[in-house]
Amino acid sequence: MITPSRADDMALATTIGNLPHPTRRRHNTGTIERFPNGTFRPRLPGAGKRLETCSTYDEARRLLDAAINAIAVGDVIDSRACTLRAWGRRWLDEREIAGYRSIGTDRSRWRTWIEEAPFADWPISAIRARDVRQWVKGIIRSEAHPGNGHKTARGKLSRNTAQNILNLLRCALEAAIEAELLTSNPARLVRLPKAAGVTHEPWTYLTPEEQRALLECDAIDIELRCLFAFAIGTGARQGELWNIRIRDVDLPRGMVTFRFGSAGKPRKNGKPLTVPLLPLARWALSKWLPLLASRRNPHGLLWPTIRGERRQKGKVPRGMRDAFERAGLAPENRHDGRAVRFHDLRHTCASSLVAGWWGEPWTLEQVGAQLGHMSRDATERYAHLCPRASSPAVPCARSLAARAALRACRVMGAIASGYSVSLR
Numbered sequence: 102m103i104t105p106s107r108a109d110d111m112a113l114a115t116t117i118g119n120l121p122h123p124t125r126r127r128h129n130t131g132t133i134e135r136f137p138n139g140t141f142r143p144r145l146p147g148a149g150k151r152l153e154t155c156s157t158y159d160e161a162r163r164l165l166d167a168a169i170n171a172i173a174v175g176d177v178i179d180s181r182a183c184t185l186r187a188w189g190r191r192w193l194d195e196r197e198i199a200g201y202r203s204i205g206t207d208r209s210r211w212r213t214w215i216e217e218a219p220f221a222d223w224p225i226s227a228i229r230a231r232d233v234r235q236w237v238k239g240i241i242r243s244e245a246h247p248g249n250g251h252k253t254a255r256g257k258l259s260r261n262t263a264q265n266i267l268n269l270l271r272c273a274l275e276a277a278i279e280a281e282l283l284t285s286n287p288a289r290l291v292r293l294p295k296a297a298g299v300t301h302e303p304w305t306y307l308t309p310e311e312q313r314a315l316l317e318c319d320a321i322d323i324e325l326r327c328l329f330a331f332a333i334g335t336g337a338r339q340g341e342l343w344n345i346r347i348r349d350v351d352l353p354r355g356m357v358t359f360r361f362g363s364a365g366k367p368r369k370n371g372k373p374l375t376v377p378l379l380p381l382a383r384w385a386l387s388k389w390l391p392l393l394a395s396r397r398n399p400h401g402l403l404w405p406t407i408r409g410e411r412r413q414k415g416k417v418p419r420g421m422r423d424a425f426e427r428a429g430l431a432p433e434n435r436h437d438g439r440a441v442r443f444h445d446l447r448h449t450c451a452s453s454l455v456a457g458w459w460g461e462p463w464t465l466e467q468v469g470a471q472l473g474h475m476s477r478d479a480t481e482r483y484a485h486l487c488p489r490a491s492s493p494a495v496p497c498a499r500s501l502a503a504r505a506a507l508r509a510c511r512v513m514g515a516i517a518s519g520y521s522v523s524l525r
Contacts, residue, residue: 130169133161145169153184153222160222167227185228185273186221188282192273202366207269213246214266215273225277230287237267237291260296267291302482305439306452307333311430316381318428325424327389328404329446334382335359336450336472339443341368343412345403347393350378350386357382359473363414374473379450380459417443447472448483456486 126132131146135158142154143165152168155161164184183191189211197204215221218236220228245258271288278286307315312333316326332342337359344361351357358375362368378386397409406412425431425441432440451472454463463471465487469480 131165133158133165143168152224153187155222164222164224168224170227183225183282184222185218185225186216188225188277189215189273192276195276200366202362202369210262210266210269211273214240215270225274226283228274228287230291233267233270233288233291237263237293240266241294260293264293267293304448304482305435305437305441305445306449307430307441307445308436309453309458311435312449312453315425315428315430318424320427321424322420323388324392325418325420327385327392328418329424330381330385331389331404332443332446333449333453334379334385335376336447338362338369338447339417340414341374342404343402343414346401347390347398347403348401350403352378352383352386355383364411368473370473370475376471376473451480451483452486455483462487 132144134142134144136142136154140154140156141158141161143152143161145152145165145168152161152164155164193204193208193211196207201207220232220236240258241260241263243258245256245262267288271286271291274283274286274288277283315321316330318326328342331337335342335357337345340362341359344364345357345359349358349360355378356375357378358373359368360373368374393403393405396405396407398405399409400411402411404412412418421443430441432438435441451468453459454468454471455465456462465477465480465484468474468483469477472480474480
C-alpha cells in the first residue's frame with residue numbers, strides 16, 4: 102500500500118521527470134540545479150556562478166537566459182549577473198556600514214515596495230526603463246502599508262513616499278554603475294505621473310494669535326509649552342530637537358548648535374548648524390532648564406523623556422493633540438481649518454520671521470540660514486507671506502499683528518533681558 106506522502110513524492114518525481122532535464126541545455130548555456138525541496142537554481146556557464154534560487158523550472162530558465170543575454174550584449178561587466186534583490190541587500194548593508202541616515206526607513210521601503218516589484222529577481226542588467234515606469238504607475242495607485250504603530254493602512258500611498266521609493270531604486274542602480282555592474286541607469290529618467298493640482302499648501306503655521314493661545318494656556322503642562330516655544334523659536338527639525346545636548350546651548354552668546362539629526366548621526370545635510378536663540382527659545386530655556394536640573398538625564402539631552410531617555414525618532418510628544426485642543430486650536434477653530442503637525446512648528450518659525458510678526462521682516466536668505474536650508478528654493482514656499490510682495494494695505498495689517506505678537510511675547514516673558522525690538 103502506498104502512503105499519501107509516498108504518493109506525493111511519486112507525483113512530484115513524475116512532474117519533474119516531464120520537465121526538460123537540466124543537462125539537456127545547449128553547450129555553454131549554463132545549467133539548472135534541482136533541489137530535493139522542488140526549487141531550482143540556475144548556474145552560469147564557465148565558472149558556474151550561481152544565481153537566485155527559483156520556485157519553478159521555467160522561472161529559473163528565464164532568469165538564466167536573461168543573465169546570459171545580458172552578458173552577451175555587454176551590459177553586465179561582472180559575470181555574476183546578480184539580481185536586483187541581491188544587489189539591493191548588499192548595497193543597503195554598505196550604506197549602513199557607511200553611517201547613512203534613515204537606513205531603517207530605506208530597508209523598510211526596499212523590502213515593502215522594491216522587493217515586491219516584478220523585476221526584483223531579474224538580473225539588474227535586464228531591467229529597462231519601461232519596466233520601471235510600469236512599476237511606478239502601479240505603486241502610485243497602491244494603498245499605504247501599515248507602519249509606525251498603525252494597525253491598518255492609511256489610505257492611498259502619498260506622492261512624496263512614492264517619490265522617495267523611486268529615488269531609492271534610482272540610487273541603488275547608480276551605485277551598481279559605480280560597481281561596474283551596469284552601464285546605464287534605467288530609472289534615471291523615470292518620473293512620477295503628473296499630479297493633479299492642489300488648492301492649498303501641504304503645511305500650515307500658527308498665526309500670532311494662535312501662538313499666544315498655545316503658549317499662554319495654563320491647562321497645558323509647562324514642559325510641553327517650553328518644548329513648543331523652543332521648537333518655534335529655533336525652527337529646528339524634530340530629530341534635531343530630540344538629539345540636542347545641553348552643552349550645545351550657549352546662553353551667554355545666545356546661540357545654539359544642532360549637530361545630530363538622529364542618535365549619533367549628523368543632520369540632514371551632514372553639517373552642524375549654529376543659529377541664534379530667538380526670544381521664544383530664550384524664554385523656553387529660562388523656564389525649562391531649572392526643571393530639567395532635577396531630572397535623571399544620563400545622556401545630557403536638552404529634551405529627554407520623563408525617564409531620562411532619548412525620544413524615539415518620528416514620535417510626537419505625548420499629549421500634543423490634547424494640548425492643541427485645550428488651547429482652542431482644534432482644526433475647526435484654526436485660521437485654515439487644518440490640524441497642526443509637530444513639523445509645522447518649524448514652518449511657524451519661518452512664517453513669523455518672513456511676515457515680520459516678531460519684529461522687522463527677515464529676508465528669505467536670512468530665514469534659510471536660520472532653518473539650515475541648502476538652497477533658496479526650500480525657503481521660497483514662505484515668499485507669499487513676505488510684506489514686500491503684498492499690497493500696500495497688507496504691511497499695515499501685519500504691522501498691527503506684529504505689535505500684538507510682541508506684546509504677547511512680553512507677557513510670557515519671551516523677550517529676554519538685553520534683547521530689544523523696535524516697535525514702529
